[in-house]
Amino acid sequence: MSYFTPGYQRSIEEFNKLPGVGPKSAEKLTDYFLKLKPELFEQFLYVLNTMREQVHPCKNCFNLTEGEVCSICSDITRNKEIVCVVEKAKDIAAIEKTGSYKGVYHVLEGSLNPLNGIGPESIRIEELFERIKKFSFKEVVLALNFSQSGDLTCMYIIHQLQNFPIKITRLASGIPTGSDIEFADAKTLQAAFKGREKIEIED
Amino acid sequence: MFVDHFKATNFRCFDNVECEFSRYLNVVYGNNGSGKSNFLEAIFYVLQGNGFRTKKDSYLLKYNAPFLRTEAKFTSQSIEKTVSVAWEKEAGKKITINGRENEKTASLFEECNVIIMTPATPELVKGGPEHRRKFIDRIHAKENPAYLSILNKYSITFRTRNLLLRRRLSNPHDKDMYSTLTHNIRNLSKIIQSERKNTIMQMQEVFFNICEQLNLPSLKNIRIMYAPSPIDAIDEYQLMQKEIQRGTSLIGSHLDRLSLRRDSRSLRIYGSEGEQKITAFVLKLCEFYFLETRTKNVPIVMLDDFQSELDNDNFNKMLAFIRPKAQIFLTSLHHEVVDNPDKVFKVENEEVHGEV
Numbered sequence: 001m002s003y004f005t006p007g008y009q010r011s012i013e014e015f016n017k018l019p020g021v022g023p024k025s026a027e028k029l030t031d032y033f034l035k036l037k038p039e040l041f042e043q044f045l046y047v048l049n050t051m052r053e054q055v056h057p058c059k060n061c062f063n064l065t066e067g068e069v070c071s072i073c074s075d076i077t078r079n080k081e082i083v084c085v086v087e088k089a090k091d092i093a094a095i096e097k098t099g100s101y102k103g104v105y106h107v108l109e110g111s112l113n114p115l116n117g118i119g120p121e122s123i124r125i126e127e128l129f130e131r132i133k134k135f136s137f138k139e140v141v142l143a144l145n146f147s148q149s150g151d152l153t154c155m156y157i158i159h160q161l162q163n164f165p166i167k168i169t170r171l172a173s174g175i176p177t178g179s180d181i182e183f184a185d186a187k188t189l190q191a192a193f194k195g196r197e198k199i200e201i202e203d
Numbered sequence: 204m205f206v207d208h209f210k211a212t213n214f215r216c217f218d219n220v221e222c223e224f225s226r227y228l229n230v231v232y233g234n235n236g237s238g239k240s241n242f243l244e245a246i247f248y249v250l251q252g253n254g255f256r257t258k259k260d261s262y263l264l265k266y267n268a269p270f271l272r273t274e275a276k277f278t279s280q281s282i283e284k285t286v287s288v289a290w291e292k293e294a295g296k297k298i299t300i301n302g303r304e305n306e307k308t309a310s311l312f313e314e315c316n317v318i319i320m321t322p323a324t325p326e327l328v329k330g331g332p333e334h335r336r337k338f339i340d341r342i343h344a345k346e347n348p349a350y351l352s353i354l355n356k357y358s359i360t361f362r363t364r365n366l367l368l369r370r371r372l373s374n375p376h377d378k379d380m381y382s383t384l385t386h387n388i389r390n391l392s393k394i395i396q397s398e399r400k401n402t403i404m405q406m407q408e409v410f411f412n413i414c415e416q417l418n419l420p421s422l423k424n425i426r427i428m429y430a431p432s433p434i435d436a437i438d439e440y441q442l443m444q445k446e447i448q449r450g451t452s453l454i455g456s457h458l459d460r461l462s463l464r465r466d467s468r469s470l471r472i473y474g475s476e477g478e479q480k481i482t483a484f485v486l487k488l489c490e491f492y493f494l495e496t497r498t499k500n501v502p503i504v505m506l507d508d509f510q511s512e513l514d515n516d517n518f519n520k521m522l523a524f525i526r527p528k529a530q531i532f533l534t535s536l537h538h539e540v541v542d543n544p545d546k547v548f549k550v551e552n553e554e555v556h557g558e559v
Contacts, residue, residue, distance in 0.1 A: 112380075114363045120376035148359050152383070159383040186348040 008034070057089075060131070062107035062124050064089045072096075072104060079103045084141040085128060085157065087111050087150070095143060103141070106131060111149040112156055118149075120156065129160060142170040146191075204279040204316060204500050205530045206246060213268035214248070215241035216553045223557070225545035228531045232538040233550035239534040240321075242550055243505050246532060249273035249288050250315040250503065252298055252308035260290040279314065280500055286311065313348055316494045316502035320487050320509055327483040328463055328470055335461040336399070342490055343402045346497040350398055357391045360384055361452055369450045372443075381443070385454070389434050392456040396431040399459065403429045409489045417520045422482060425465050432458035480512050488524055495528065506533045510540055 004012065008030060015026035033041065057063070058070035065071070072078060072092070082103030086092055089107050110123040120126065132140065142157060144150040158168055174192030175184050184192070205226040212219055216238045233239050244254045244263070254263050264271045270291035277284055287299045288311075298306040300314060327334050344351040364384040367377050407427050414422045434454050446453050463470040463482060470482060494502045504525050510518045510533075522541065525531060533540065538547045538558070547558040 114366055114380065115359065119374060120380065121374070148356065151356070152360075152363070152387075155387055156380060156383045159386060160379060187352055190349045 057107070057109075061105045062089070062109055062127070063092055063105055077102075081136065081138040082141065083128075083131070083137050083139070084143050086143050087145060087153075091143060101141075103139075108144075108153065111144060111147070111153040113149040113152070123153075125153075125157070128157070132161065132164060132166065137166060139167040139169060142168065144170075146173050204277055204503060206250070206275050206277045206503060207283075208276040209246055209249065209273075210275070211245040211249075211271075211273045213265040213271040214245040214273060215263055215265060217241065217245070217555070218265065218553070220245065220555050222548065222555060224530070224532075226530050227545040228526060228533065228541065229546045229548065230538055230540060230544040231532060231534045231548045231550060231555075232536060232540070234536065237550045238553060238555075239550050240507050242548070242555055243319075243507050243532055243534055245273055246275070247317060247319060247505060249275045249286055250277070250311065250317050252288055252296070252311040255319045255321065255505075255507075260296055261292070264290065277315070284314070286314070309348075309351060312344075312351070316345065316498060316500050317505065318487060318491050318494070318502045319505045319507065320484060321507040322512055324487060325480045325483040325512070327486055328474065328479040329483075330471075332459070332461045333457075335463075336457075336459060338486065338490070339399055339402050339406070339461065340395075342406075342493050343398055345494055347398070353391060353394055353398075357388070357395060357456065360387045360391060361455060361457060364388060364452050365450070368446050368452065371447050371450075385439075385442075388452065388455045392432070392434045392454070395456040396434075396459065399456070399461075400429060400431070403427050403461070406486075406489055406493075409492050410485060413485055413488050413492065413524070417485070417488075417524060419481065419485065419517075419520075421478070422485060425463055425470065425482060428460075428462050428464050430460040430462075432456060432460070477514075481517055484509075484513065484517075484521055488521065491525060491529070501529050504529045504531045506531065508534055510535060 011030040011033070012023070012026045015021055015029045016023055018026075021029070033044075036044070054066045055064050056066075058065045058068075058073055060069055060073045063070040063072060067074075079102050083106050084095065084101060084103055085106045085108060086095070087108055087110060092105050092107070095101050095105075106124070106128050108123045108125060108128070110118060112118060112120065112123065112125075131137075140157070140161065142154045144153050154170055161168060172195045173188070174195055175181060175188060181189070206224055207226070208221075208223055210219075210221045211217055214220070220242065231239050231242055240256070244256060247255050248263065253260070257263065260271070270289060272287065272289040274285065274287035277286065284301050285299075286301075287297075289297045296308075297304070298308065298311060300306045300310060327338055340350070340354055344354065364381065367374075367381050367384070370377070372378050372381055410425070410427065411423060414420070414425075432455065434456075442453065463474075465474070470479060474482070491502055491504065494500070506522075513521070522531075522533075533544075538544070538549070549556045549558055
């Protein structure tokens with residue numbers, strides 16, 4: 001039984017649909033918007049509307065942009081011979097923060113999970129193969145999550161590109177920087193051992 | 204490891220149960236249908252995150268109750284810990300270990316060592332090879348938790364591949380996906396088969412030693428035979444056609460054959476009922492030995508109606524093998540089933556009472 005008015009309850013239910021928002025947070029948000037000054041509420045709606053109208057995927061890489069192509073694709077200083085494949089546009093921001101990658105990107109907008117009905121036709125994987133065929137990439141970096149669906153997507157891409165003269169790499173997995181080995185779980189440690197590197201001693 | 208304190212709410216036939224256990228032999232007795240196995244299953248549930256007779260949590264819920272909850276205080280490698288497993292229809296399962304919420308069943312599997320022997324245990328010998336594969340995999344996963352993730356990956360690859368085969372690779376990208384999954388299933392099978400082979404070799408030696416210790420000469424020449432399913436050198440096109448026709452994966456380690464043989468004759472077919480039972484229970488003792496020595500965490504042993512499956516001599520021999528080392532829960536119709544039990548519990552009228 002609901003203790004709220006129908007309009008209030010509907011608002012709670014809508015907020016509850018947002019990712020990471022539970023029933024309690026949905027109530028707080030509803031309450032916040034109910035008490036928000038009208039001009040601030042209008043501004044909030046305007047910002048959301050503008051964002052919906054203007055932000056869309058880049059026609060090349062499917063990163064988010066407000067123009068035809070994103071700032072990374074239009075940057076002439078970027079290395080166009082290397083493409084980094086990510087699951088979400090948000091992953092690009094995380095990689096860009098490192099400052100260690102200067103190539104271009106390709107956003108898949110998801111990862112393969114046929115058991116949940118997500119096959120290659122549901123994500124931007126064909127577009128990736130088209131780009132690879134069309135442009136002379138020398139390396140594909142797979143920066144996909146280390147999950148079951150991320151692994152499957154990597155395997156699929158590797159398999160489909162096996163006859164292309166292109167270098168395929170995947171980000172290393174292992175112990176996070178600044179963390180203690182004693183707290184690492186067995187799977188992470190095993191991956192770290194598997195991906196251990198030879199240390200070159202310089203003269 | 205030992206469970207010292209245990210509590211359950213709305214579990215099967217019980218409203219509320221709370222018990223302090225002995226760290227040695229606990230006997231649980233009561234009439235047929237009184238709920239002895241339910242009580243054992245409740246303890247198993249809090250330590251492993253699922254029942255031993257069903258994997259469905261809803262089946263464990265007391266009729267018309269809104270939720271079930273089990274909690275225990277246990278000591279593992281001299282460290283006291285707490286665990287709780289609760290389930291309700293809307294929220295699902297919630298596992299808390301030492302105050303850490305939202306833990307997974309796999310964490311419980313790593314944390315707690317439990318061995319269960321029930322009247323269904325002889326299926327290990329009498330049943331199909333899947334029982335034996337699961338048995339070997341479980342033991343190896345205890346020693347090497349990363350193996351559990353390999354098995355999970357295999358299971359998902361296998362299910363995905365079967366899904367594509369059932370729809371006869373009819374979607375536009377299905378053939379490409381099938382080819383990737385075939386590659387995957389081969390790679391994972393190679394790892395699984397190599398791990399199984401090593402574990403079985405060690406298991407054979409342990410089996411032989413336990414038969415010596417228990418003075419079971421008739422079992423000493425039983426061999427654990429492993430025949431990995433061939434995963435290479437099969438014509439790809441023929442394989443695909445055959446698999447589409449059958450709608451299931453016909454390559455992979457899920458087809459490995461694992462049998463127990465005496466003089467090259469299968470114990471499953473030619474063994475007597477008694478031989479099959481004793482062999483199955485000796486295999487469980489091997490599991491006990493593996494867990495005790497490899498994880499350095501002596502398993503808790505649950506024996507559900509164990510004595511009804513064995514003659515007195517074998518029952519006493521097997522109990523003597525584990526009794527000095529492990530905490531044991533033994534269900535029986537009568538409390539005088541063993542000499543000097545350390546604690547006795549009577550199950551009656553959907554309640555459990557400790558007796559001195």
